[in-house]
Amino acid sequence: MTQSASEITVTPARDYGNEVGHGWPVVVEPAPGELLSSWLHRLAMANGIPPQYFGRVLDVAGGDWSAKLDRDLPGRILNLLVERTRLPTEDIDGLALNRDPLTRLRMRQTTGSGDARASTARVNRLQYCPACLKEDRAPFFRRGWTLATRVSCFRHGCSLRDQCPACGGGIAPSRQNRLLRQQFCVWCDADLRKPTLPAEYDVQRLERLIDDLLRMHVAGHGRHGKTSLPAMLGAACFTFNGQPTSISRLPHRVRYVLFRQLADGMTHLQKRSVHPAIDLWTRIARAAPKHSDLVALLSAEITSQITPGTKTRSRHPDLADLQQVIVRLHSNRRTSLATAMPAN
Ligand SMILES: [Zn+2]
Ligand SMILES: [Zn+2]
Numbered sequence: 001m002t003q004s005a006s007e008i009t010v011t012p013a014r015d016y017g018n019e020v021g022h023g024w025p026v027v028v029e030p031a032p033g034e035l036l037s038s039w040l041h042r043l044a045m046a047n048g049i050p051p052q053y054f055g056r057v058l059d060v061a062g063g064d065w066s067a068k069l070d071r072d073l074p075g076r077i078l079n080l081l082v083e084r085t086r087l088p089t090e091d092i093d094g095l096a097l098n099r100d101p102l103t104r105l106r107m108r109q110t111t112g113s114g115d116a117r118a119s120t121a122r123v124n125r126l127q128y129c130p131a132c133l134k135e136d137r138a139p140f141f142r143r144g145w146t147l148a149t150r151v152s153c154f155r156h157g158c159s160l161r162d163q164c165p166a167c168g169g170g171i172a173p174s175r176q177n178r179l180l181r182q183q184f185c186v187w188c189d190a191d192l193r194k195p196t197l198p199a200e201y202d203v204q205r206l207e208r209l210i211d212d213l214l215r216m217h218v219a220g221h222g223r224h225g226k227t228s229l230p231a232m233l234g235a236a237c238f239t240f241n242g243q244p245t246s247i248s249r250l251p252h253r254v255r256y257v258l259f260r261q262l263a264d265g266m267t268h269l270q271k272r273s274v275h276p277a278i279d280l281w282t283r284i285a286r287a288a289p290k291h292s293d294l295v296a297l298l299s300a301e302i303t304s305q306i307t308p309g310t311k312t313r314s315r316h317p318d319l320a321d322l323q324q325v326i327v328r329l330h331s332n333r334r335t336s337l338a339t340a341m342p343a344n
């Protein structure tokens with residue numbers, strides 16, 4: 001109490017605003033292959049805001065606000081995210097599905113009412129691999145999982161899942177109103193990482209061929225417009241609940257069965273092969289058993305040319321074989337897409 005005033009030192013606190021500028025306190029680095037919405041949810045939670053309310057911070061309305069940004073990231077929001085996180089523009093822009101050549105095959109997001117009890121809110125189409133989420137230090141959703149042509153995980157060999165294993169609700173991390181990580185169901189809090197069954201070999205073989213063909217399309221090797229590979233695959237309609245439905249609107253369990261039927265020969269669909277889009281699906285399914293052999297031959301041919309002394313005699317020009325398969329997949333489209341049932 002005898003302390004004199006001269007012994008008391010008062011140090012002004014540094015101004016928080018000057019220290020961090022306009023940036024948010026915590027910056028989360030995007031994970032390789034992460035979907036924009038997944039990163040936004042993790043960024044929101046790291047800064048103490050449940051994802052359901054983060055849409056307001058970005059001035060985006062609706063319960064599925066982050067799914068909207070996946071498909072269309074406006075420049076003003078991109079600039080805001082760059083300013084607040086100080087991450088490079090291209091790093092953030094690369095997480096979205098803007099200018100996506102595979103748009104036709106991305107799973108459709110529903111526009112739910114925002115009420116967790118409403119059925120529309122329970123059918124969000126977002127699938128994931130439970131084993132991948134289990135391996136993640138901070139579980140995140142991959143861009144590749146948004147493709148309707150994906151039904152299994154190439155890394156773990158198990159089926160993907162698009163419903164909570166406990167309550168059957170859709171996967172909707174944007175509706176999380178508490179600070180819970182993305183591996184928990186927003187409807188019932190159950191852990192989403194319950195394992196799924198291994199995918200069948202034939203199903204994965206067909207899935208890999210389609211994935212490779214789509215990669216070639218993205219790389220510029222393919223037609224564009226209505227006769228492009230993704231447009232044709234997306235134009236095909238399959239019966240679901242009595243209605244013709246494109247693959248982008250089918251739940252995972254139906255797409256998995258469809259792939260298995262295609263891999264098995266799917267005779268009842270071959271009768272309908274007058275539709276070019278259906279015909280393409282069956283042609284790809286028939287080519288799938290040869291796919292791995294062709295890739296192996298192509299790989300061996302290329303490797304033998306860059307590894308001295310290991311060149312082996314090939315049966316035929318393997319690259320030509322591969323090209324012929326691609327040409328056949330796009331050939332015989334005598335009729336226009338008008339004869340195929342539109343997907344939308
Ligand atoms: Zn996985
Ligand atoms: Zn649940």
